[in-house]
Amino acid sequence: MTSNRTQMIELIEQDKVAEHHLNQALQLSGVTPNTQRWFQFVNQLLAWFGGLALMFSVLFFIAYNWHEMGRFAKFMLVEVLIVLSVIGYYWLDKKARKTQQTEGSALSEPSKTPSSIVSQFKVSDTVAKIPLLMASIFFGVLLALFGQTYQTGADPWQLFFNWALLIIPWVIIGRLSALWMVWVGLLNLAVLLYFLEFGGVGLFGHQDLNALWSVFSINAIALLCWELMSRRYTWLTVRWAPRLLASVSGYSITWLTLLVIVDANYIGVSRYDLSGENLVPVIVWPIWVGLMYIVYRRFRQDLFMLAGTLLSANIIIISFLTTHLLNDVHELGFLLMSFTTIGMAAGSAMWLRNINKEWQS
Amino acid sequence: MKQSLSNTNKPIHGLWQLLIQHQLVMGEAPEKTEITSPWFVKLLLAIAGWFAASFFLGFVALGLEFIFDEDSGPYIMGAVLVLVAYVLLLKIRNEFLEHLALALSFCGQILLVYGFIQHTNDDVSWLMATVLQLSLLFMMPNDIHRFCSAFIAGCCLMVTLALFHLPFIGGGVVLMVACWLLLNEFNLSKKPMFAGLSRHKRPIAYGLLLSQVLQSSLMAFQYHWYKDIGASVSQGFYTAPWMGNVLLAFVSLYVAQTILSRHPELSQKLRYWIFAVIVIISVLSFEAPGINVGILLLILGFSASNYLLMGVGITALLSFISAYYYFLHYTLFEKSITLIVMGLVLLGIRWFLLKSSWLNGAEASINNVVKESVSE
Numbered sequence: 001m002t003s004n005r006t007q008m009i010e011l012i013e014q015d016k017v018a019e020h021h022l023n024q025a026l027q028l029s030g031v032t033p034n035t036q037r038w039f040q041f042v043n044q045l046l047a048w049f050g051g052l053a054l055m056f057s058v059l060f061f062i063a064y065n066w067h068e069m070g071r072f073a074k075f076m077l078v079e080v081l082i083v084l085s086v087i088g089y090y091w092l093d094k095k096a097r098k099t100q101q102t103e104g105s106a107l108s109e110p111s112k113t114p115s116s117i118v119s120q121f122k123v124s125d126t127v128a129k130i131p132l133l134m135a136s137i138f139f140g141v142l143l144a145l146f147g148q149t150y151q152t153g154a155d156p157w158q159l160f161f162n163w164a165l166l167i168i169p170w171v172i173i174g175r176l177s178a179l180w181m182v183w184v185g186l187l188n189l190a191v192l193l194y195f196l197e198f199g200g201v202g203l204f205g206h207q208d209l210n211a212l213w214s215v216f217s218i219n220a221i222a223l224l225c226w227e228l229m230s231r232r233y234t235w236l237t238v239r240w241a242p243r244l245l246a247s248v249s250g251y252s253i254t255w256l257t258l259l260v261i262v263d264a265n266y267i268g269v270s271r272y273d274l275s276g277e278n279l280v281p282v283i284v285w286p287i288w289v290g291l292m293y294i295v296y297r298r299f300r301q302d303l304f305m306l307a308g309t310l311l312s313a314n315i316i317i318i319s320f321l322t323t324h325l326l327n328d329v330h331e332l333g334f335l336l337m338s339f340t341t342i343g344m345a346a347g348s349a350m351w352l353r354n355i356n357k358e359w360q361s
Numbered sequence: 362m363k364q365s366l367s368n369t370n371k372p373i374h375g376l377w378q379l380l381i382q383h384q385l386v387m388g389e390a391p392e393k394t395e396i397t398s399p400w401f402v403k404l405l406l407a408i409a410g411w412f413a414a415s416f417f418l419g420f421v422a423l424g425l426e427f428i429f430d431e432d433s434g435p436y437i438m439g440a441v442l443v444l445v446a447y448v449l450l451l452k453i454r455n456e457f458l459e460h461l462a463l464a465l466s467f468c469g470q471i472l473l474v475y476g477f478i479q480h481t482n483d484d485v486s487w488l489m490a491t492v493l494q495l496s497l498l499f500m501m502p503n504d505i506h507r508f509c510s511a512f513i514a515g516c517c518l519m520v521t522l523a524l525f526h527l528p529f530i531g532g533g534v535v536l537m538v539a540c541w542l543l544l545n546e547f548n549l550s551k552k553p554m555f556a557g558l559s560r561h562k563r564p565i566a567y568g569l570l571l572s573q574v575l576q577s578s579l580m581a582f583q584y585h586w587y588k589d590i591g592a593s594v595s596q597g598f599y600t601a602p603w604m605g606n607v608l609l610a611f612v613s614l615y616v617a618q619t620i621l622s623r624h625p626e627l628s629q630k631l632r633y634w635i636f637a638v639i640v641i642i643s644v645l646s647f648e649a650p651g652i653n654v655g656i657l658l659l660i661l662g663f664s665a666s667n668y669l670l671m672g673v674g675i676t677a678l679l680s681f682i683s684a685y686y687y688f689l690h691y692t693l694f695e696k697s698i699t700l701i702v703m704g705l706v707l708l709g710i711r712w713f714l715l716k717s718s719w720l721n722g723a724e725a726s727i728n729n730v731v732k733e734s735v736s737e
Contacts, residue, residue: 005666007376012547013560016386022547023623025385029376031666035624041663046711049656053704056682057697063686064693240672307401314409334419341416342464345409346456349402357396 002360004029044127051130055137062141062148071149078142085135092128100125129176136167136179140186157193160186175233177241184222184245188215204277209256213280216252219245220288227300243304246292253288254312256281261319289313301359303352310348317344400669407505410460414467421468435476442469443497450503463506470497484524491517504564511568519576526600533608536573536654540612542566543661543670544619570673574658578651578677578684609653610643616657620664638710645703648691651681652703 008031011017017025026032033041058081062074140163147154164186171183195211204210223245230236260278289309296305318341325333380386398406421428421438428434446466449458473493477486494514498507519531542562549559598604617639621632646653658674661667685696 003666004376008547011377011380011386011391012549014391015549016388016391017380018385018387019548021385024383025380026547028379028383028385032623032664033666035626038624038663043711043714045656045659046707046714050704050707050711052682053700053707055704057700057704060686060693060697060700064697066694303399304401307405311405318412331420331423334416334423338413338416338420338464339461341409341413342460343457345406345413346460349398349406349460350456352402353396353398356398360396 005031040124044124047127047130051134055134058138059141062145065148074145074149075142078138078145082135082138082142085131085138088131089128089135092131096125096128126176129174129179132170132174133176133179133182136170136174136182139163139167155193155197157190157197160193161190164190175235177236177238181241181244184218187218188248191215191218209259209277212252212256216249216256219249219252223249227295239302239304243302243308246305247308250288250292250308250312253281253285254315257285257316258319261316261323285312285316297355303356303359306355307348307352310352314341314344314348403505403508406460406463407509410463410505410509411467413460413464414471417464417468418471421472432480433476435472435479439469439472439476442466442472447501450501450506459503463503466497466501466506467509470494484521487517487521487524491521498565498568504561507561508564508568511565512572513568515569515572516575519572526597528600529602529605530599530608532573532576532650533605533612535569536609536657537612537615539566539569539573540616540657540661542569543665543667544616546665570658570670574654574673574677577654578681603647606643606647606650606653609646609650610640613639613643613653613657616660620660641706641710642703645699645706648695648699649681649685651677651685655681 008017008026008029011025012022023032027034058078062078066074140159143159143163143166146152147159164183167183171179174180191214192211195207195214198207204213223242226236226242226245230242260281289312292305292309296302296309318337321340322337325336327333329336377386377390425438428438442465446462446469449462449465453459453462470493474486474490477489481489491514494510494517498510498514501507501510515535518535519528522528522531522534543566546563546566614636617635621627621635642656643653655674655678658677659671662670662672662674686693688696691699
């Protein structure tokens with residue numbers, strides 16, 4: 001559905017709104033927020049930004065490793081902050097539920113005003129979860145401090161893996177998209193660091209290949225789970241998170257396929273050598289493209305996902321043609337590549353526009 | 362399917378009916394306009410245009426090598442390509458030719474800049490590149506081209522000013538223009554000279570904004586990028602680092618003032634408080650300018666339901682805070698103190714807003730204004 005903002009832009013550009021009515025029309029359509037929505041926004045902005053600034057300050061402070069402060073004082077600082085954050089979550093969550101109940105009862109009685117500024121400035125459900133996000137990050141800081149103080153000799157990947165493992169209960173009860181994405185990010189980081197440390201271990205012969213395949217698998221599985229679960233849980237309906245997961249998994253599989261096309265001898269992949277492990281991306285990439293098309297064209301309409309899939313297809317086809325044309329027909333190859341790129345981009349844009357039109361009709 | 366087709370114009374007609382009821386629109390119901398591509402499709406096309414241009418440049422460099430034999434060769438070829446692109450964009454409404462025009466123009470621009478580099482020194486080359494991009498921004502009748510020209514013009518202007526010993530001025534100037542365009546995005550100019558351009562100010566604003574975000578947040582790993590390009594900082598008044606921060610603070614105040622002017626129901630006392638908060642945040646982010654830029658983008662985006670801008674703001678903030686960790690200019694301890702003070706101040710302001718009595722007063726005065734407008 002076209003947003004009110006887009007509709008208002010169309011009306012203004014068709015000179016349907018007189019200049020002296022412009023501000024009123026924009027406010028009535030909700031494009032420019034009224035005072036109450038501004039207060040609500042400022043409330044969220046201050047809470048989120050204040051909380052995150054405190055969280056990063058602790059992270060920076062522990063990383064500084066200030067010698068004037070004893071190790072027990074440092075441990076106490078982080079542990080107290082974790083406890084305070086959890087208590088803060090419990091307290092704010094309780095207040096948020098109370099606010100929701102009050103608003104619910106106010107809505108059932110039309111005589112009361114449901115959205116007064118003061119009530120909007122009270123704790124919302126999202127704001128209540130900020131301390132839990134903070135606690136999850138502080139927990140990682142605690143693990144890092146432990147490693148820093150006692151020189152445990154643990155590998156860096158273990159820090160992120162244990163961190164991800166130990167915050168699972170908070171991630172589950174938090175029901176916050178951002179917290180889940182932090183968790184997936186920690187898993188990605190642990191896997192990347194693991195393969196940087198132990199290059200030869202894994203299904204494939206090179207650390208880069210192992211890392212890319214692992215990142216692809218983690219994010220593809222996470223995307224699948226997200227899309228399936230979002231049918232059941234309303235808090236998972238935000239689109240930025242699955243789009244981010246799809247972008248990371250798409251980037252990985254596209255890069256893996258590119259390695260078969262371009263000269264990648266440095267990791268043991270010879271160009272067009274489709275034997276052994278080189279064959280895997282050639283099989284998996286088309287399946288990934290096909291699944292993305294079917295899912296986001298038929299089952300869950302999402303133009304961003306289709307555009308990303310098309311971008312991957314364009315990159316693979318152009319790279320394939322480039323390796324042939326530029327070697328064989330030189331300067332004419334450049335001209336042909338230029339026209340091919342334009343043709344594919346124009347075709348992609350037209351196709352996406354037609355789909356968008358079909359969905360909006 | 363039949364049912365959904367019958368509702369083709371429903372959303373815009375719903376809003377139209379609402380506006381008609383309040384006598385805020387005039388004339389016949391609007392025509393259904395052509396569906397435009399979302400931002401990510403346009404971005405994809407802009408990137409593809411540059412790729413196609415680089416391939417075309419390869420063809421020019423290898424196939425038409427003779428143009429580099431003469432001093433004027435790159436200028437003539439570059440100007441011809443840009444002109445052909447202009448004519449194509451002006452006259453033809455064909456998707457393939459439109460993108461061909463973009464690629465030709467980008468290739469022509471590279472040739473022109475190559476000519477500048479061959480015949481002038483660094484300072485003049487960057488200045489001429491800025492002038493070229495600003496001219497194309499006004500001239501080219503295509504939004505993707507306007508966005509690219511604005512983005513490159515913003516970057517070139519910042520580098521040019523850095524080479525002229527003003528590295529901390531460019532960012533503020535570019536941000537100010539972008540904010541002015543976005544805050545007036547719904548106001549169409551009646552002057553014939555600007556009437557056409559005023560309908561296309563968004564891509565220009567986005568391009569300029571992105572160049573500033575690139576400098577302040579996304580490229581913050583190179584905090585002293587101006588030193589990498591050989592620019593030196595003299596000790597003059599206008600070149601002092603704090604000048605850039607002061608300019609950013611002025612831009613924030615300008616944005617706040619413009620948005621507040623749309624809400625006459627707010628009391629003067631509240632306005633003073635908001636200005637004070639803006640000044641506090643600006644001063645606290647003197648050592649971390651990316652924070653001020655990120656917050657500004659969030660506010661600008663919210664002021665016009667522009668979620669793309671808000672997304673850029675969040676990305677800029679996260680990117681900046683990651684880069685901030687590696688800034689060598691300050692120790693981690695100093696950075697930690699900056700962030701802790703900022704966090705406590707922001708949470709303190711929120712607590713004050715929740716507890717203070719004047720919020721209830723503000724609510725009462727707003728409710729009075731609403732009641733008066735309803736009774737009218």
